[in-house]
Amino acid sequence: MTDWRSASRAQIQLDSPEPDHRADHSKNKVQFEWLKLKYEDKLRRMRLLTHNMLSSNIKGVTNGFPLLIEVEKVVEKAVDFNADFLRNMFAMIEWNALVEASRTVGYSELPENAESSMLDSDEFLQKFHHALLELHLEEGALVCPETGRKFTVNKGIPNMLLHEDEV
Amino acid sequence: MNVAISRPRRFCTKGVQAFSTAILHTVYQWRGLSTMKEVGIDGSSTPSNSFDENFPVLPPIAVKNDQKSLSSKVQATPEIEKKYVHRVYDAIAPHFSSTRFAKWPKVQLFLNSLPSGSLILDAGCGNGKYLGLNPNCYFIGCDISAPLINICSDKGNEVLVADAVNLPYRTGYGDAAISIAVLHHLSTESRRKKAVDELLRVVKTGGLVLITVWAREQEDNTLLNKWTPLAQKYLAEWVGPSSPRGSPRVRSSSSSFSLQSIPETEVNGSGVVQLNSINEDCSLDSGIEKGNVYQQEYFVPWHLPYHRAEVSGASADAVANGFARKDDKKGAVVYNRYYHVFSEGELERLVSGVDGAVIVDRFYDKSNWCIILEKTS
Structure with a gap:
Protein backbone atom coordinates (compact mmCIF):
# COMPACT_ATOMS: atom_id res chain seq x y z
CA MET A 1 0.00 0.00 0.00
CA THR A 2 2.76 2.36 0.95
CA ASP A 3 4.53 1.70 -2.32
CA TRP A 4 1.46 2.51 -4.33
CA ARG A 5 0.89 5.74 -2.44
CA SER A 6 4.40 7.04 -2.93
CA ALA A 7 4.44 6.01 -6.58
CA SER A 8 1.23 7.83 -7.18
CA ARG A 9 2.44 10.96 -5.46
CA ALA A 10 5.63 10.86 -7.45
CA GLN A 11 3.57 10.67 -10.59
CA ILE A 12 1.58 13.69 -9.55
CA GLN A 13 4.71 15.64 -8.92
CA LEU A 14 6.19 14.77 -12.23
CA ASP A 15 3.09 16.01 -13.97
CA SER A 16 2.59 19.16 -11.97
CA PRO A 17 3.94 22.39 -13.41
CA GLU A 18 5.91 23.22 -10.29
CA PRO A 19 7.43 21.06 -7.58
CA ASP A 20 5.12 20.63 -4.65
CA HIS A 21 6.85 22.46 -1.85
CA ARG A 22 4.37 21.17 0.68
CA ALA A 23 5.55 17.63 0.14
CA ASP A 24 7.28 16.10 3.13
CA HIS A 25 10.95 15.28 3.18
CA SER A 26 10.53 11.77 1.89
CA LYS A 27 9.63 13.33 -1.45
CA ASN A 28 12.80 15.31 -1.79
CA LYS A 29 14.41 12.77 -4.03
CA VAL A 30 11.51 12.80 -6.42
CA GLN A 31 11.53 16.56 -6.46
CA PHE A 32 15.18 16.61 -7.17
CA GLU A 33 14.74 14.31 -10.12
CA TRP A 34 11.89 16.39 -11.38
CA LEU A 35 14.01 19.50 -11.29
CA LYS A 36 16.81 17.69 -12.99
CA LEU A 37 14.53 16.57 -15.77
CA LYS A 38 13.30 20.08 -16.23
CA TYR A 39 16.83 21.39 -16.25
CA GLU A 40 18.01 18.81 -18.75
CA ASP A 41 15.07 19.59 -20.93
CA LYS A 42 16.11 23.21 -21.09
CA LEU A 43 19.65 22.46 -22.11
CA ARG A 44 20.11 23.38 -25.74
CA ARG A 45 22.94 22.73 -28.07
CA MET B 1 22.79 57.49 -48.41
CA ASN B 2 23.30 58.69 -44.92
CA VAL B 3 20.90 57.94 -42.19
CA ALA B 4 18.12 60.39 -42.15
CA ILE B 5 17.31 61.17 -38.61
CA SER B 6 13.64 61.65 -38.74
CA ARG B 7 10.67 61.15 -36.61
CA PRO B 8 9.13 57.73 -36.97
CA ARG B 9 7.42 57.26 -40.26
CA ARG B 10 4.04 57.51 -38.81
CA PHE B 11 2.31 58.15 -42.09
CA CYS B 12 4.20 55.63 -44.03
CA THR B 13 1.66 52.88 -44.18
CA LYS B 14 1.68 51.83 -47.76
CA GLY B 15 4.08 49.12 -48.58
CA VAL B 16 5.14 48.51 -45.05
CA GLN B 17 4.94 44.89 -44.22
CA ALA B 18 2.48 43.91 -41.55
CA PHE B 19 5.42 42.43 -39.73
CA SER B 20 7.25 45.65 -39.18
CA THR B 21 4.11 47.69 -38.83
CA ALA B 22 3.19 45.65 -35.82
CA ILE B 23 6.54 46.37 -34.29
CA LEU B 24 6.46 50.07 -35.00
CA HIS B 25 2.95 50.37 -33.76
CA THR B 26 4.01 49.01 -30.45
CA VAL B 27 7.03 51.22 -30.42
CA TYR B 28 4.79 54.23 -30.81
CA GLN B 29 2.63 53.11 -28.00
CA TRP B 30 5.35 52.99 -25.52
CA ARG B 31 7.02 56.18 -26.50
CA GLY B 32 4.49 57.83 -24.25
CA LEU B 33 6.26 56.24 -21.34
CA SER B 34 9.66 57.42 -22.28
CA THR B 35 11.44 60.25 -20.61
CA MET B 36 13.46 61.42 -23.54
CA LYS B 37 15.17 64.73 -23.30
CA GLU B 38 15.48 67.05 -26.20
CA VAL B 39 18.58 66.56 -28.16
CA GLY B 40 20.17 69.30 -30.11
CA ILE B 41 22.82 68.63 -32.65
CA ASP B 42 25.11 71.13 -34.28
CA GLY B 43 23.86 73.68 -31.85
CA SER B 44 20.61 74.03 -33.70
CA SER B 45 17.48 74.35 -31.72
CA THR B 46 14.84 71.82 -32.39
CA PRO B 47 12.13 72.89 -34.80
CA SER B 48 8.77 73.62 -33.34
CA ASN B 49 6.72 72.22 -36.18
CA SER B 50 7.11 68.81 -34.79
CA PHE B 51 4.08 66.57 -34.66
CA ASP B 52 5.18 65.30 -31.37
CA GLU B 53 6.57 67.73 -28.90
CA ASN B 54 8.47 65.00 -27.20
CA PHE B 55 9.98 63.89 -30.41
CA PRO B 56 11.48 66.79 -32.27
CA VAL B 57 12.35 66.55 -35.90
CA LEU B 58 16.04 66.76 -36.34
CA PRO B 59 17.78 67.79 -39.48
CA PRO B 60 19.75 65.06 -41.14
CA ILE B 61 23.27 65.08 -39.88
CA ALA B 62 26.03 65.12 -42.38
CA VAL B 63 28.90 63.18 -41.03
CA LYS B 64 32.11 62.70 -42.81
CA ASN B 65 32.08 59.04 -43.44
CA ASP B 66 35.31 57.76 -42.07
CA GLN B 67 34.51 54.16 -42.72
CA LYS B 68 37.03 53.90 -45.47
CA SER B 69 39.71 54.88 -43.07
CA LEU B 70 38.77 52.13 -40.72
CA SER B 71 41.74 49.89 -40.85
CA SER B 72 42.15 46.54 -39.27
CA LYS B 73 43.09 48.53 -36.21
CA VAL B 74 39.40 49.01 -35.61
CA GLN B 75 38.86 45.35 -35.16
CA ALA B 76 41.95 44.35 -33.27
CA THR B 77 40.86 44.58 -29.67
CA PRO B 78 42.72 47.34 -27.80
CA GLU B 79 44.59 46.36 -24.67
CA ILE B 80 42.35 48.44 -22.46
CA GLU B 81 39.31 46.39 -23.48
CA LYS B 82 41.12 43.09 -23.13
CA LYS B 83 42.38 43.97 -19.71
CA TYR B 84 39.65 46.13 -18.24
CA VAL B 85 36.60 44.62 -19.89
CA HIS B 86 37.10 41.03 -21.10
CA ARG B 87 39.44 39.91 -18.37
CA VAL B 88 37.34 41.50 -15.66
CA TYR B 89 34.10 39.94 -16.81
CA ASP B 90 35.80 36.58 -17.10
CA ALA B 91 36.99 36.96 -13.52
CA ILE B 92 33.71 38.15 -12.03
CA ALA B 93 31.32 36.19 -14.27
CA PRO B 94 29.48 34.11 -11.62
CA HIS B 95 29.14 37.02 -9.22
CA PHE B 96 28.20 39.42 -12.00
CA SER B 97 25.60 36.98 -13.23
CA SER B 98 24.12 36.46 -9.78
CA THR B 99 23.50 40.20 -9.54
CA ARG B 100 22.14 40.66 -13.07
CA PHE B 101 18.55 39.56 -12.96
CA ALA B 102 16.59 42.80 -12.97
CA LYS B 103 15.30 43.34 -16.47
CA TRP B 104 14.84 46.84 -17.72
CA PRO B 105 11.17 47.42 -18.50
CA LYS B 106 11.96 49.25 -21.74
CA VAL B 107 14.01 46.36 -23.09
CA GLN B 108 11.30 43.97 -22.01
CA LEU B 109 8.70 46.09 -23.73
CA PHE B 110 10.73 46.14 -26.91
CA LEU B 111 11.23 42.39 -26.93
CA ASN B 112 7.60 41.70 -26.17
CA SER B 113 6.56 44.00 -29.00
CA LEU B 114 8.20 41.74 -31.56
CA PRO B 115 5.87 39.42 -33.48
CA SER B 116 5.67 35.73 -32.71
CA GLY B 117 8.30 33.78 -34.56
CA SER B 118 10.90 36.55 -34.67
CA LEU B 119 14.57 35.69 -34.52
CA ILE B 120 16.32 38.01 -32.07
CA LEU B 121 20.08 38.38 -31.91
CA ASP B 122 21.59 39.60 -28.66
CA ALA B 123 25.11 40.87 -29.29
CA GLY B 124 26.92 41.09 -25.97
CA CYS B 125 24.33 39.13 -24.04
CA GLY B 126 26.27 38.94 -20.77
CA ASN B 127 24.59 36.40 -18.52
CA GLY B 128 21.72 36.13 -20.97
CA LYS B 129 19.03 37.73 -18.89
CA TYR B 130 17.06 38.81 -21.95
CA LEU B 131 17.42 35.57 -23.87
CA GLY B 132 14.08 33.83 -24.08
CA LEU B 133 12.28 36.78 -22.54
CA ASN B 134 9.61 36.69 -25.23
CA PRO B 135 8.59 33.01 -25.27
CA ASN B 136 7.19 33.32 -28.80
CA CYS B 137 10.51 34.39 -30.27
CA TYR B 138 13.81 32.68 -30.83
CA PHE B 139 16.94 34.15 -29.31
CA ILE B 140 20.57 33.62 -30.10
CA GLY B 141 23.07 35.35 -27.88
CA CYS B 142 26.76 35.96 -28.13
CA ASP B 143 29.34 37.46 -25.86
CA ILE B 144 33.09 37.69 -25.90
CA SER B 145 33.33 36.32 -22.37
CA ALA B 146 33.34 32.53 -22.44
CA PRO B 147 32.57 32.26 -18.70
CA LEU B 148 29.45 34.38 -19.17
CA ILE B 149 28.44 32.36 -22.22
CA ASN B 150 28.80 29.14 -20.22
CA ILE B 151 26.38 30.60 -17.69
CA CYS B 152 23.91 31.40 -20.49
CA SER B 153 24.22 27.92 -21.89
CA ASP B 154 23.70 26.29 -18.50
CA LYS B 155 20.44 28.18 -18.30
CA GLY B 156 19.36 26.58 -21.55
CA ASN B 157 20.03 29.40 -23.99
CA GLU B 158 21.47 29.04 -27.45
CA VAL B 159 24.65 31.06 -27.41
CA LEU B 160 28.09 31.36 -28.88
CA VAL B 161 31.35 33.09 -28.11
CA ALA B 162 31.87 36.00 -30.48
CA ASP B 163 32.92 39.61 -30.66
CA ALA B 164 30.20 42.24 -31.03
CA VAL B 165 32.56 44.25 -33.24
CA ASN B 166 32.82 41.34 -35.63
CA LEU B 167 29.67 39.24 -35.57
CA PRO B 168 29.98 35.78 -37.14
CA TYR B 169 26.55 35.97 -38.75
CA ARG B 170 25.66 36.28 -42.37
CA THR B 171 23.96 39.42 -43.52
CA GLY B 172 20.25 40.16 -43.12
CA TYR B 173 19.18 37.18 -41.08
CA GLY B 174 17.65 38.38 -37.86
CA ASP B 175 14.32 40.11 -37.30
CA ALA B 176 15.78 42.21 -34.51
CA ALA B 177 19.03 42.73 -32.70
CA ILE B 178 19.74 44.12 -29.28
CA SER B 179 22.89 45.58 -27.79
CA ILE B 180 22.25 46.18 -24.12
CA ALA B 181 24.98 47.95 -22.18
CA VAL B 182 27.72 46.89 -24.56
CA LEU B 183 28.92 49.82 -26.67
CA HIS B 184 30.20 51.73 -23.64
CA HIS B 185 32.82 49.03 -23.20
CA LEU B 186 34.34 49.78 -26.61
CA SER B 187 37.18 52.20 -26.33
CA THR B 188 37.23 54.02 -29.67
CA GLU B 189 34.55 55.71 -31.70
CA SER B 190 35.38 53.66 -34.77
CA ARG B 191 34.90 50.45 -32.85
CA ARG B 192 31.61 51.66 -31.43
CA LYS B 193 30.53 52.58 -34.93
CA LYS B 194 31.61 49.22 -36.27
CA ALA B 195 29.50 47.51 -33.61
CA VAL B 196 26.46 49.52 -34.76
CA ASP B 197 27.23 48.59 -38.38
CA GLU B 198 27.33 44.96 -37.38
CA LEU B 199 23.98 45.10 -35.58
CA LEU B 200 22.36 46.61 -38.65
CA ARG B 201 24.13 44.26 -41.00
CA VAL B 202 22.78 41.13 -39.34
CA VAL B 203 19.11 42.13 -39.34
CA LYS B 204 16.91 41.98 -42.38
CA THR B 205 15.46 45.04 -44.07
CA GLY B 206 12.71 46.31 -41.81
CA GLY B 207 14.42 44.77 -38.82
CA LEU B 208 14.83 46.72 -35.60
CA VAL B 209 17.92 47.29 -33.52
CA LEU B 210 17.76 48.39 -29.89
CA ILE B 211 20.90 49.87 -28.40
CA THR B 212 21.34 51.03 -24.85
CA VAL B 213 24.44 52.58 -23.31
CA TRP B 214 25.35 54.13 -20.00
CA ALA B 215 24.74 57.84 -19.95
CA ARG B 216 27.24 60.34 -18.71
CA GLU B 217 24.21 62.10 -17.33
CA GLN B 218 23.49 59.76 -14.47
CA GLU B 219 20.25 60.07 -12.55
CA ASP B 220 22.28 59.61 -9.43
CA ASN B 221 25.19 61.95 -9.83
CA THR B 222 26.88 60.70 -6.72
CA LEU B 223 27.70 57.55 -8.64
CA LEU B 224 30.28 59.52 -10.57
CA ASN B 225 32.17 60.01 -7.34
CA LYS B 226 32.68 56.30 -7.16
CA TRP B 227 34.19 56.13 -10.60
CA THR B 228 37.73 56.90 -11.56
CA PRO B 229 38.10 59.34 -14.43
CA LEU B 230 40.84 58.30 -16.77
CA ALA B 231 43.53 60.82 -17.37
CA GLN B 232 44.31 62.02 -20.85
CA LYS B 233 47.80 60.68 -20.74
CA TYR B 234 46.53 57.33 -19.67
CA LEU B 235 43.89 57.33 -22.36
CA ALA B 236 46.27 58.28 -25.10
CA GLU B 237 48.39 55.33 -24.15
CA TRP B 238 45.56 52.86 -24.08
CA VAL B 239 42.81 54.17 -26.23
CA GLY B 240 44.19 56.80 -28.54
CA PRO B 241 42.34 59.93 -29.53
CA SER B 242 38.79 59.58 -28.40
CA SER B 243 37.08 60.75 -31.54
CA PRO B 244 38.02 61.90 -34.97
CA ARG B 245 38.49 65.58 -35.53
CA GLY B 246 35.93 67.27 -37.68
CA SER B 247 33.04 65.31 -36.37
CA PRO B 248 30.00 67.37 -35.55
CA ARG B 249 29.81 68.98 -32.21
CA VAL B 250 27.10 68.09 -29.88
CA ARG B 251 25.59 70.99 -28.11
CA SER B 252 25.95 70.62 -24.45
CA SER B 253 22.42 70.65 -23.24
CA SER B 254 21.13 72.87 -20.54
CA SER B 255 20.15 69.83 -18.60
CA SER B 256 20.56 69.79 -14.91
CA PHE B 257 23.65 67.72 -15.05
CA SER B 258 26.38 69.46 -13.19
CA LEU B 259 29.87 69.30 -14.49
CA GLN B 260 31.14 70.28 -11.10
CA SER B 261 30.09 66.93 -9.83
CA ILE B 262 32.97 65.19 -11.46
CA PRO B 263 35.31 64.10 -8.74
CA GLU B 264 38.88 65.17 -8.45
CA THR B 265 39.95 61.63 -8.36
CA GLU B 266 39.19 58.51 -6.48
CA VAL B 267 41.67 56.55 -4.50
CA ASN B 268 42.36 53.66 -6.73
CA GLY B 269 45.65 52.39 -5.59
CA SER B 270 47.31 52.39 -8.95
CA GLY B 271 48.35 56.00 -8.85
CA VAL B 272 48.11 56.08 -12.62
CA VAL B 273 44.88 57.91 -12.91
CA GLN B 274 44.67 61.60 -12.41
CA LEU B 275 42.30 64.23 -13.46
CA ASN B 276 43.41 66.25 -16.39
CA SER B 277 42.41 69.43 -18.06
CA ILE B 278 40.30 69.77 -21.15
CA ASN B 279 40.56 67.00 -23.62
CA GLU B 280 41.72 68.64 -26.78
CA ASP B 281 40.87 65.70 -28.94
CA CYS B 282 37.40 65.46 -27.62
CA SER B 283 34.92 67.03 -29.95
CA LEU B 284 32.25 67.16 -27.34
CA ASP B 285 33.63 70.05 -25.45
CA SER B 286 31.50 72.95 -26.59
CA GLY B 287 29.43 74.66 -24.02
CA ILE B 288 31.67 73.54 -21.27
CA GLU B 289 32.94 76.03 -18.83
CA LYS B 290 36.56 76.66 -19.16
CA GLY B 291 38.57 74.68 -16.74
CA ASN B 292 36.04 71.91 -16.48
CA VAL B 293 36.54 68.59 -18.05
CA TYR B 294 34.15 66.77 -20.25
CA GLN B 295 35.03 63.44 -18.88
CA GLN B 296 33.64 60.35 -20.56
CA GLU B 297 36.26 57.73 -19.92
CA TYR B 298 36.06 56.01 -16.57
CA PHE B 299 37.04 53.05 -14.55
CA VAL B 300 33.97 51.77 -12.78
CA PRO B 301 34.71 49.48 -9.86
CA TRP B 302 33.29 46.02 -9.42
CA HIS B 303 33.39 44.74 -5.88
CA LEU B 304 33.79 41.02 -5.70
CA PRO B 305 33.04 40.03 -2.09
CA TYR B 306 35.66 37.93 -0.35
CA HIS B 307 33.11 35.22 0.31
CA ARG B 308 32.61 34.56 -3.37
CA ALA B 309 34.28 31.35 -4.38
CA GLU B 310 36.13 32.88 -7.28
CA VAL B 311 38.11 35.09 -4.94
CA SER B 312 40.39 32.24 -4.10
CA GLY B 313 41.50 31.43 -7.60
CA ALA B 314 41.80 33.95 -10.38
CA SER B 315 41.21 36.87 -8.09
CA ALA B 316 44.11 35.97 -5.85
CA ASP B 317 46.35 36.08 -8.88
CA ALA B 318 44.76 39.31 -10.04
CA VAL B 319 45.47 40.92 -6.70
CA ALA B 320 48.98 39.51 -6.64
CA ASN B 321 49.88 41.02 -9.97
CA GLY B 322 48.16 44.34 -9.34
CA PHE B 323 45.29 43.84 -11.76
CA ALA B 324 42.79 44.00 -8.91
CA ARG B 325 43.09 45.34 -5.38
CA LYS B 326 41.75 44.36 -2.03
CA ASP B 327 39.44 46.64 -0.14
CA ASP B 328 39.35 45.27 3.38
CA LYS B 329 36.85 47.88 4.52
CA LYS B 330 34.34 46.61 2.01
CA GLY B 331 35.53 43.05 2.24
CA ALA B 332 35.93 42.78 -1.47
CA VAL B 333 38.37 42.45 -4.30
CA VAL B 334 37.95 45.50 -6.51
CA TYR B 335 38.20 45.24 -10.26
CA ASN B 336 38.09 48.22 -12.56
CA ARG B 337 35.92 48.03 -15.65
CA TYR B 338 36.55 50.42 -18.50
CA TYR B 339 33.58 52.57 -19.57
CA HIS B 340 33.10 55.20 -22.20
CA VAL B 341 29.93 56.83 -20.92
CA PHE B 342 27.82 58.42 -23.62
CA SER B 343 26.92 62.07 -23.65
CA GLU B 344 23.52 63.32 -24.65
CA GLY B 345 23.13 63.04 -28.42
CA GLU B 346 26.27 61.00 -28.88
CA LEU B 347 24.45 57.80 -29.74
CA GLU B 348 22.49 59.60 -32.47
CA ARG B 349 25.70 61.07 -33.80
CA LEU B 350 27.33 57.66 -33.79
CA VAL B 351 24.62 56.13 -35.96
CA SER B 352 24.27 59.13 -38.22
CA GLY B 353 27.03 57.93 -40.51
CA VAL B 354 25.52 54.51 -40.96
CA ASP B 355 23.94 53.67 -44.27
CA GLY B 356 20.44 52.35 -44.69
CA ALA B 357 18.87 52.94 -41.32
CA VAL B 358 16.59 55.40 -39.61
CA ILE B 359 16.08 56.19 -35.98
CA VAL B 360 12.58 55.21 -34.96
CA ASP B 361 12.90 56.04 -31.31
CA ARG B 362 15.32 57.24 -28.70
CA PHE B 363 14.98 57.89 -25.05
CA TYR B 364 16.69 58.21 -21.74
CA ASP B 365 15.90 55.51 -19.26
CA LYS B 366 17.43 54.72 -15.93
CA SER B 367 20.68 56.54 -16.66
CA ASN B 368 20.98 55.00 -20.10
CA TRP B 369 20.73 56.50 -23.53
CA CYS B 370 18.69 54.23 -25.73
CA ILE B 371 17.96 54.19 -29.43
CA ILE B 372 15.89 52.06 -31.75
CA LEU B 373 16.94 51.84 -35.38
CA GLU B 374 15.13 50.38 -38.31
CA LYS B 375 17.08 48.96 -41.20
CA THR B 376 15.71 50.45 -44.39
CA SER B 377 17.92 48.90 -47.02
Missing part, protein backbone atom coordinates in the same frame (compact mmCIF):
# COMPACT_ATOMS: atom_id res chain seq x y z
CA MET A 46 23.84 24.36 -31.29
CA ARG A 47 20.96 23.93 -33.68
CA LEU A 48 21.10 23.86 -37.43
CA LEU A 49 19.23 27.16 -37.35
CA THR A 50 22.34 28.66 -35.83
CA HIS A 51 24.55 26.86 -38.29
CA ASN A 52 22.50 28.32 -41.11
CA MET A 53 23.21 31.85 -39.97
CA LEU A 54 26.85 31.49 -38.99
CA SER A 55 29.52 32.58 -41.37
CA SER A 56 33.28 32.67 -41.20
CA ASN A 57 34.22 36.33 -41.10
CA ILE A 58 37.96 35.89 -41.24
CA LYS A 59 39.64 38.81 -42.97
CA GLY A 60 39.98 38.16 -46.68
CA VAL A 61 37.44 35.36 -46.82
CA THR A 62 34.89 36.19 -49.50
CA ASN A 63 32.48 33.34 -48.96
CA GLY A 64 32.55 31.97 -45.45
CA PHE A 65 29.16 30.28 -45.75
CA PRO A 66 28.11 27.60 -45.15
CA LEU A 67 30.53 26.31 -42.56
CA LEU A 68 31.29 22.60 -42.87
CA ILE A 69 30.29 20.54 -39.88
CA GLU A 70 32.58 18.07 -38.17
CA VAL A 71 30.47 15.86 -35.98
CA GLU A 72 31.62 14.31 -32.74
CA LYS A 73 28.31 14.21 -30.96
CA VAL A 74 24.81 15.09 -32.04
CA VAL A 75 21.75 15.02 -29.82
CA GLU A 76 18.08 15.23 -30.69
CA LYS A 77 15.84 17.30 -28.51
CA ALA A 78 12.17 17.88 -29.07
CA VAL A 79 11.20 21.54 -28.96
CA ASP A 80 7.87 23.31 -29.26
CA PHE A 81 6.51 23.65 -32.74
CA ASN A 82 6.00 27.24 -33.88
CA ALA A 83 4.61 27.52 -37.40
CA ASP A 84 4.95 31.33 -37.38
CA PHE A 85 8.63 31.00 -36.80
CA LEU A 86 9.10 28.38 -39.52
CA ARG A 87 7.28 30.50 -42.08
CA ASN A 88 9.23 33.56 -41.02
CA MET A 89 12.55 31.74 -41.18
CA PHE A 90 11.88 30.01 -44.45
CA ALA A 91 12.63 33.15 -46.42
CA MET A 92 15.97 33.58 -44.67
CA ILE A 93 17.17 30.00 -44.68
CA GLU A 94 19.69 28.87 -47.23
CA TRP A 95 17.92 25.69 -48.08
CA ASN A 96 20.82 23.83 -49.65
CA ALA A 97 22.97 24.52 -46.63
CA LEU A 98 20.25 23.20 -44.33
CA VAL A 99 19.80 20.04 -46.41
CA GLU A 100 23.54 19.44 -46.44
CA ALA A 101 23.95 20.17 -42.72
CA SER A 102 21.07 17.91 -41.73
CA ARG A 103 22.58 15.09 -43.80
CA THR A 104 25.89 15.61 -42.07
CA VAL A 105 24.26 15.14 -38.69
CA GLY A 106 22.34 12.09 -39.92
CA TYR A 107 18.95 13.34 -41.05
CA SER A 108 18.10 12.99 -44.71
CA GLU A 109 14.35 13.52 -44.86
CA LEU A 110 14.44 17.05 -46.21
CA PRO A 111 13.55 17.49 -49.88
CA GLU A 112 16.37 18.68 -52.15
CA ASN A 113 14.44 21.74 -53.13
CA ALA A 114 11.83 23.70 -51.31
CA GLU A 115 9.54 26.56 -52.16
CA SER A 116 7.23 28.64 -50.08
CA SER A 117 4.09 26.85 -51.27
CA MET A 118 5.32 23.80 -49.37
CA LEU A 119 4.81 25.69 -46.12
CA ASP A 120 1.14 24.74 -46.41
CA SER A 121 2.06 21.12 -45.95
CA ASP A 122 2.08 19.99 -42.37
CA GLU A 123 4.38 17.12 -43.20
CA PHE A 124 6.90 19.50 -44.72
CA LEU A 125 6.70 21.86 -41.74
CA GLN A 126 7.36 19.00 -39.34
CA LYS A 127 10.47 17.96 -41.23
CA PHE A 128 11.65 21.53 -41.51
CA HIS A 129 11.02 22.01 -37.79
CA HIS A 130 12.96 18.88 -36.93
CA ALA A 131 15.96 19.75 -39.07
CA LEU A 132 16.10 23.40 -38.06
CA LEU A 133 15.49 23.16 -34.33
CA GLU A 134 15.71 19.64 -32.97
CA LEU A 135 19.09 18.45 -34.17
CA HIS A 136 21.85 19.79 -32.00
CA LEU A 137 25.54 19.62 -32.51
CA GLU A 138 26.92 19.12 -29.04
CA GLU A 139 30.56 18.39 -29.78
CA GLY A 140 32.48 18.95 -32.97
CA ALA A 141 33.66 21.80 -35.09
CA LEU A 142 32.57 24.25 -37.75
CA VAL A 143 35.05 24.63 -40.55
CA CYS A 144 35.55 27.69 -42.73
CA PRO A 145 34.89 26.55 -46.31
CA GLU A 146 37.63 28.78 -47.70
CA THR A 147 40.48 28.54 -45.24
CA GLY A 148 39.78 25.32 -43.38
CA ARG A 149 40.02 27.16 -40.07
CA LYS A 150 38.19 25.23 -37.40
CA PHE A 151 35.82 26.81 -34.92
CA THR A 152 35.32 24.34 -32.12
CA VAL A 153 31.93 23.47 -30.67
CA ASN A 154 32.07 22.35 -27.05
CA LYS A 155 28.99 21.52 -25.03
CA GLY A 156 26.96 23.03 -27.84
CA ILE A 157 28.80 26.35 -27.73
CA PRO A 158 30.60 27.39 -30.91
CA ASN A 159 33.64 29.56 -30.31
CA MET A 160 33.63 31.99 -33.21
CA LEU A 161 36.27 34.33 -31.84
CA LEU A 162 38.94 35.21 -34.33
CA HIS A 163 42.64 35.40 -33.69
CA GLU A 164 44.35 38.76 -33.93
CA ASP A 165 45.75 38.01 -37.38
CA GLU A 166 42.32 37.02 -38.69
CA VAL A 167 40.58 40.36 -38.17
